[in-house]
Amino acid sequence: MRTVQIEASDGLRLVADEWGDPSSPSVLMCHGAGQNRYAWKSSAEILSQRGWFVTTLDARGHGDSDWSPESKYDSEDIGRDIAVVLERFDSPPAVVGASMGGMASLAAQRASQRQLYKAVVLVDITPHFDMEGASKIIDFMSGNPDGFASLEDAADAISAYNPHRSRPSNPSGLARVLQQRPDGRWVWKWDPAYVTSKPGFDTGDQSVLATHMERVSKVMTEGMLATTVPILLVRGGQSELVTPEAVKSFLDLVPDAEFVDVAGTGHMVAGDDNDAFTEAVAAFLARHHPVSA
Numbered sequence: 001m002r003t004v005q006i007e008a009s010d011g012l013r014l015v016a017d018e019w020g021d022p023s024s025p026s027v028l029m030c031h032g033a034g035q036n037r038y039a040w041k042s043s044a045e046i047l048s049q050r051g052w053f054v055t056t057l058d059a060r061g062h063g064d065s066d067w068s069p070e071s072k073y074d075s076e077d078i079g080r081d082i083a084v085v086l087e088r089f090d091s092p093p094a095v096v097g098a099s100m101g102g103m104a105s106l107a108a109q110r111a112s113q114r115q116l117y118k119a120v121v122l123v124d125i126t127p128h129f130d131m132e133g134a135s136k137i138i139d140f141m142s143g144n145p146d147g148f149a150s151l152e153d154a155a156d157a158i159s160a161y162n163p164h165r166s167r168p169s170n171p172s173g174l175a176r177v178l179q180q181r182p183d184g185r186w187v188w189k190w191d192p193a194y195v196t197s198k199p200g201f202d203t204g205d206q207s208v209l210a211t212h213m214e215r216v217s218k219v220m221t222e223g224m225l226a227t228t229v230p231i232l233l234v235r236g237g238q239s240e241l242v243t244p245e246a247v248k249s250f251l252d253l254v255p256d257a258e259f260v261d262v263a264g265t266g267h268m269v270a271g272d273d274n275d276a277f278t279e280a281v282a283a284f285l286a287r288h289h290p291v292s293a
Helices: 037-049 075-086 100-110 131-142 151-161 171-176 206-225 244-253 274-288
Strands: 002-007 013-019 026-030 053-057 094-098 119-123 178-180 186-188 231-236 258-262
Touching (some): 002 075, 013 037, 026 037, 026 075, 037 053, 053 075, 075 100, 075 206, 100 119, 100 206, 131 206, 151 171, 151 186, 171 178
Parallel strands (some): 026 053, 026 094, 094 119, 119 231, 231 258
């Protein structure tokens, strides 16, 4: 694994990890909101061992990448960064986008006159996501603005949000998604403006928020319709964001798409059952973006 820095749009510096042989078929993995590239660590390691060249990217405002001084965090903004990152590849990679990463991947395709990817994996995101589920995620992300006194407290908060996931006995791994301030408190390793900059997110005005979500849905829909390569939707079986009705709408919109429901997982599919998630992605890639013998 190699860590690299990439000059993206708006003069921002992004950080990514590269796994495997650069001459192999490429896979770009784009995490969800509030996450960073470490969310893909286990999957990236497995996929690279099976022959793919994997790049895991910290989105703007997340992980070790730069924050946007102008708080530009719409899916189109992150999509512009993805378009710049794609210039590093000799041929189109497959893209794996979780939630925010899936939105941005489709936003990038919507803005392009050519097919950007060899294949697309959307992880627990469709254009018709559940507003109540989205609000729950937003509430969690905007909660605890003053951080946590300890990693143990952070682990308790995450466990309360994800009751179906076992609480880690050793919360030290959370240091990858949290950072310690000089006063000793632990805060999330992402720019709070990702939430507060969006219409309705900061005030809780549901009508304004709904209007914003409708625009996001429109961008995703147009991005999906502009995509002509194979698409896989991986849903968390207990997802609060992608309902069975949303899956049906997705398959009606893209009837040739493939779909996998990962039982026992929520919105953070890879974190809840990494083995099942990685096997589903690897099987899809083997069909549509194979590694040569």
